[in-house]
Amino acid sequence: MLHRLLRQIAQGTHLQTTAALASTLDTTPELVSQMAEQLARQGYLSENMQCADGCESCSLKSLCGAKNNGARLWSVTEKGRQAIRRESE
Amino acid sequence: MASPLVNSSPPEQTAAKTTVIALAGQPNVGKSTIFNMLTGLNQHVGNWPGKTVAQKTGTCTHDGQKFTLVDLPGTYSLTANSEEERIARDYIIHGRPDIVVAVVDAAILERSLYLVAELLLLPSPVVLALNMMDVAEQEGIKIEPQVLEAALGIPVVPLCAARGTGIQELIATVESLSAGEISCQPQRPTILPGHQAILEKIRALIEDSVPVPYQPAWVALKLLEGDDEMCTLMQDALPEAIWKQVHDLLYQHEDAILDIAGARYQWIGRMIRAAVVRPKVGQLGMTARLDSVLTHPVWGTVALLAVLGAVFWLTYTLGTPLQEWLGDLVALLAESTRGALAGMPTWFANLCADGIIGGAGMVVTFLPILIIFFAVLAILEDTGYMARIAYLTDRVMHTMGLHGKSFIPLLLGFGCNVPSILGTRIIETQRARLLTVLLAPLVPCTARMAVIIVLTPLFFGDMAGLVAWGLVAAALAILALLGILLHRVILKGEQVAFIMELPLYHLPNLRSIGLYVWHNTLAFLQKAGTIILGVSAIIWLLSYFPTGVVTESYLTLFGHWLEPVGRWMGLPWQMMTALLTSFIAKENTIATLSILYGDLETALPAALTPSAALAFLVVQLLFIPCVATVATIKQEVGNRWTLVSLLLLLGLSLGAGVLVYQVGTLLGA
Numbered sequence: 001m002l003h004r005l006l007r008q009i010a011q012g013t014h015l016q017t018t019a020a021l022a023s024t025l026d027t028t029p030e031l032v033s034q035m036a037e038q039l040a041r042q043g044y045l046s047e048n049m050q051c052a053d054g055c056e057s058c059s060l061k062s063l064c065g066a067k068n069n070g071a072r073l074w075s076v077t078e079k080g081r082q083a084i085r086r087e088s089e
Numbered sequence: 090m091a092s093p094l095v096n097s098s099p100p101e102q103t104a105a106k107t108t109v110i111a112l113a114g115q116p117n118v119g120k121s122t123i124f125n126m127l128t129g130l131n132q133h134v135g136n137w138p139g140k141t142v143a144q145k146t147g148t149c150t151h152d153g154q155k156f157t158l159v160d161l162p163g164t165y166s167l168t169a170n171s172e173e174e175r176i177a178r179d180y181i182i183h184g185r186p187d188i189v190v191a192v193v194d195a196a197i198l199e200r201s202l203y204l205v206a207e208l209l210l211l212p213s214p215v216v217l218a219l220n221m222m223d224v225a226e227q228e229g230i231k232i233e234p235q236v237l238e239a240a241l242g243i244p245v246v247p248l249c250a251a252r253g254t255g256i257q258e259l260i261a262t263v264e265s266l267s268a269g270e271i272s273c274q275p276q277r278p279t280i281l282p283g284h285q286a287i288l289e290k291i292r293a294l295i296e297d298s299v300p301v302p303y304q305p306a307w308v309a310l311k312l313l314e315g316d317d318e319m320c321t322l323m324q325d326a327l328p329e330a331i332w333k334q335v336h337d338l339l340y341q342h343e344d345a346i347l348d349i350a351g352a353r354y355q356w357i358g359r360m361i362r363a364a365v366v367r368p369k370v371g372q373l374g375m376t377a378r379l380d381s382v383l384t385h386p387v388w389g390t391v392a393l394l395a396v397l398g399a400v401f402w403l404t405y406t407l408g409t410p411l412q413e414w415l416g417d418l419v420a421l422l423a424e425s426t427r428g429a430l431a432g433m434p435t436w437f438a439n440l441c442a443d444g445i446i447g448g449a450g451m452v453v454t455f456l457p458i459l460i461i462f463f464a465v466l467a468i469l470e471d472t473g474y475m476a477r478i479a480y481l482t483d484r485v486m487h488t489m490g491l492h493g494k495s496f497i498p499l500l501l502g503f504g505c506n507v508p509s510i511l512g513t514r515i516i517e518t519q520r521a522r523l524l525t526v527l528l529a530p531l532v533p534c535t536a537r538m539a540v541i542i543v544l545t546p547l548f549f550g551d552m553a554g555l556v557a558w559g560l561v562a563a564a565l566a567i568l569a570l571l572g573i574l575l576h577r578v579i580l581k582g583e584q585v586a587f588i589m590e591l592p593l594y595h596l597p598n599l600r601s602i603g604l605y606v607w608h609n610t611l612a613f614l615q616k617a618g619t620i621i622l623g624v625s626a627i628i629w630l631l632s633y634f635p636t637g638v639v640t641e642s643y644l645t646l647f648g649h650w651l652e653p654v655g656r657w658m659g660l661p662w663q664m665m666t667a668l669l670t671s672f673i674a675k676e677n678t679i680a681t682l683s684i685l686y687g688d689l690e691t692a693l694p695a696a697l698t699p700s701a702a703l704a705f706l707v708v709q710l711l712f713i714p715c716v717a718t719v720a721t722i723k724q725e726v727g728n729r730w731t732l733v734s735l736l737l738l739l740g741l742s743l744g745a746g747v748l749v750y751q752v753g754t755l756l757g758a
Contacts, residue, residue, distance in 0.1 A: 001358070018589070018591070038354075042347075073588070087344070
């Protein structure tokens with residue numbers, strides 16, 4: 001499941017939503033987010049924390065997952081790309 | 090079903106009269122409420138041995154049977170990632186409670202089940218306490234406890250601990266299980282076939298050396314998961330040669346965690362599919378329905394353009410009358426000040442009236458327009474739509490070839506170019522980073538937008554909304570075109586691999602909107618009271634001295650140097666000077682124009698043809714960024730690339746201005 005998710009994310013040619021990935025993987029968006037967190041903990045994904053201080057006056061604060069319950073962004077790390085390569089070998 | 094990883098022999102405490110129950114669960118699932126309901130005043134709070142984490146124990150009696158309850162620290166898994174996780178798992182392994190009650194939040198069952206998947210691999214039998222059933226019900230989530238019980242193979246007790254319901258049933262179930270009246274045959278997650286053989290190999294290698302009370306199968310699994318504590322334990326316990334074999338196997342299979350944890354998520358997915366019915370209507374349904382239109386590549390883009398148009402229309406329709414009223418007030422204040430300072434030197438009275446009140450004060454009159462603009466942005470933000478804009482923007486940019494990690498910093502630029510430039514640090518390759526730094530100042534930041542929002546209605550009246558909308562669209566189109574050029578030619582299409590969790594749509598919260606507007610307004614006023622005020626005073630002084638006549642002033646002398654460039658765009662020297670002062674802070678453009686022209690509403694439209702006005706707005710939007718952004722660029726990429734960036738932006742902005750003016754003039758505007 002995690003391999004599939006990682007591959008699916010890495011294959012994406014544009015920004016994908018957890019809802020769309022859940023539909024592809026036949027699971028729930030909540031579980032996709034949870035798996036993304038797990039992949040991030042293991043170093044296969046990195047969560048992009050865009051904001052530091054001063055979020056209150058930023059018109060994009062909902063994009064900053066660390067500060068509130070808004071959107072969260074993850075991207076595949078080098079370790080993640082290596083794992084995909086190893087799996088397909 | 091997987092082979093059991095636990096020793097099923099009854100624990101030592103069973104022989105004692107008291108049954109020991111460990112309460113396990115994530116933080117905030119109501120574990121402590123259950124503990125308090127069961128133990129009442131019969132509890133003791135201390136610390137876990139050698140730790141600073143609080144340990145709560147208590148006792149209770151049910152049907153004459155005594156129970157000792159141990160409230161384990163809240164944990165998300167049992168992987169020894171934190172002190173809490175180590176305490177919880179060490180207690181279950183070494184303390185061997187008779188029963189583990191896994192408390193889960195029924196409203197977010199997926200989140201809680203990972204811990205349950207790990208608990209099922211440990212020796213103690215598990216009872217699932219399905220707490221917060223009322224919350225789940227309120228959210229339209231229907232859970233069938235009997236189905237979940239059959240799927241998990243362990244007793245499941247639904248309860249609402251906060252209301253006190255289900256607590257007696259829970260303790261009765263624990264009692265029946267400990268008495269052997271009901272059975273517990275957990276359906277554990279299996280490891281995927283890919284790593285089954287290697288797991289067996291590791292187990293065989295370590296079997297004879299695993300210290301008591303650990304189970305070899307569980308230790309082998311944890312080693313394969315990369316658990317540091319188990320690695321240290323087995324490195325100490327195994328002969329060096331055997332450890333080397335184990336270590337080599339672990340190194341070769343370092344991605345095994347993906348299979349092991351992946352199998353647990355598959356298991357969670359099966360449980361959820363079996364026992365949970367998701368809401369068909371309501372918030373989730375509404376979000377999905379709205380997203381089917383608002384994140385659609387075509388309809389979403391149409392909706393985005395319509396929303397941006399509505400933002401400008403609303404801002405101008407509501408804000409312009411208020412701004413005009415405030416403008417009259419500022420003019421009145423300036424004249425009163427001049428009158429009140431009649432006894433002072435003329436230059437000083439004029440500085441206060443025209444330079445300070447006329448310059449910085451005029452900037453403040455645009456506050457109503459900005460407040461409305463900020464409020465509309467805050468509503469878009471608070472409803473969750475701003476995140477869709479980000480998602481959609483990526484899609485649209487992708488179709489034009491501009492994508493990759495450049496996306497996030499560019500997106501941040503809409504707020505302020507400074508964090509945008511700093512945000513390019515997430516880009517790994519130096520070349521991609523440089524290109525993004527070059528593109529970032531082209532994103533219209535809030536300050537640039539403020540200037541556009543203020544000046545457009547002065548030139549274009551009722552058409553202001555449409556013109557402002559077109560300007561932003563044009564700036565983004567230029568950014569995208571330059572992006573296509575740079576990425577196709579130099580980066581050759583670097584791949585993007587991002588996922589985004591979009592928040593649910595919800596009604597905007599008045600407090601959040603108020604705070605957002607307040608913070609932005611305050612920041613604007615602070616700027617008006619410091620940088621803009623200072624620059625206004627300097628500009629006025631330069632426009633007054635040495636003779637007191639503007640046309641003979643230092644500023645005019647300097648402005649005339651810029652006249653040849655301005656002439657290509659139909660811009661008099663005053664406009665070029667205003668443009669230059671925007672380098673300190675974008676809003677200075679308004680203050681400078683106010684000092685040089687006086688009454689902006691009548692003087693500005695008369696000073697410029699529509700083509701020249703449009704050219705000025707285009708140049709203003711694409712011009713070199715403010716000094717703070719330039720300083721950040723210098724800090725991030727050095728002098729040479731800062732110079733390249735400035736020359737690129739200068740060439741691009743002036744080139745676009747000349748083009749707009751010349752084409753507009755040809756068309757007779």
